[in-house]
Amino acid sequence: MSESVPTAKSQGPLAGISSFFNRKILRTDRSRWNYQYEKGLWDGLENLDELARFSVLAGYVQFLKPNNPAILEIGCGEGIMAQRIGRQHYGSYLGTDVADTAIERARQRFGDEQTQFEAVDMNNLRTEQKFDVIIFNEAIYYLEPMVDKLVTQYAPMLKPDGLLIISMNTGRHANSEARWKEIEAGFATVDSTFVKTDKNGWDVKVLRPLTA
Numbered sequence: 001m002s003e004s005v006p007t008a009k010s011q012g013p014l015a016g017i018s019s020f021f022n023r024k025i026l027r028t029d030r031s032r033w034n035y036q037y038e039k040g041l042w043d044g045l046e047n048l049d050e051l052a053r054f055s056v057l058a059g060y061v062q063f064l065k066p067n068n069p070a071i072l073e074i075g076c077g078e079g080i081m082a083q084r085i086g087r088q089h090y091g092s093y094l095g096t097d098v099a100d101t102a103i104e105r106a107r108q109r110f111g112d113e114q115t116q117f118e119a120v121d122m123n124n125l126r127t128e129q130k131f132d133v134i135i136f137n138e139a140i141y142y143l144e145p146m147v148d149k150l151v152t153q154y155a156p157m158l159k160p161d162g163l164l165i166i167s168m169n170t171g172r173h174a175n176s177e178a179r180w181k182e183i184e185a186g187f188a189t190v191d192s193t194f195v196k197t198d199k200n201g202w203d204v205k206v207l208r209p210l211t212a
């Protein structure tokens with residue numbers, strides 16, 4: 001399932017050129033996200049002001065799938081979601097992300113027999129494995145075409161009674177209202193929580209395929 005590409009990282013006198021190269025020239029998703037993780041631009045995801053969002057998702061998994069669920073996370077970054085759910089609350093965890101830099105860190109910090117991480121683009125991910133839960137935590141924005149792939153690519157990866165959990169930022173740039181409308185045309189909403197902190201807001205929804 002994994003692919004790997006070289007990442008651009010440089011120090012010393014060429015660092016400025018490297019930085020410009022990374023920001024302006026490396027246009028593939030993987031290069032851009034690797035660059036951002038290498039620069040620590042996503043370190044804030046572990047901060048207190050992101051706790052509420054992760055806690056709602058973790059709570060849903062623990063409450064709705066209490067018996068060693070098989071979990072697939074898409075756009076898992078450095079694996080924080082797996083850590084917040086806690087390995088005692090899942091049978092297996094497969095975290096995937098396009099950024100191999102983030103995946104390598106996730107492996108080093110949280111990887112074990114139960115908890116695997118793979119570098120793979122969500123738009124190309126294919127597997128015969130079936131999951132109790134599939135999580136898109138602040139990552140659904142990068143799935144295109146979103147609902148078509150949710151229905152044809154991801155829903156078939158769910159076990160019977162399997163659930164999709166999606167978190168979306170309510171800020172202007174996420175265009176979340178339109179996205180939710182599209183998603184809820186293809187999936188039934190099992191439950192929904194609005195998470196509001198001093199800095200941010202997110203809708204977290206649990207969904208199941210309409211055909212299930």
Ligand SMILES: C[S@@+](CC[C@H](N)C(=O)[O-])C[C@H]1O[C@@H](n2cnc3c(N)ncnc32)[C@H](O)[C@@H]1O
Pocket residue numbers: 029033045074075076077078080096097098099102120121122123137138139142
């Ligand atoms: C906003 S971050 C969210 C990270 C983490 N899920 C969280 O909630 O803190 C979005 C993540 O999606 C990943 N991503 C972006 N495009 C992707 C793609 N096409 N396939 C897989 N992952 C992707 C990025 O590398 C990044 O880790």
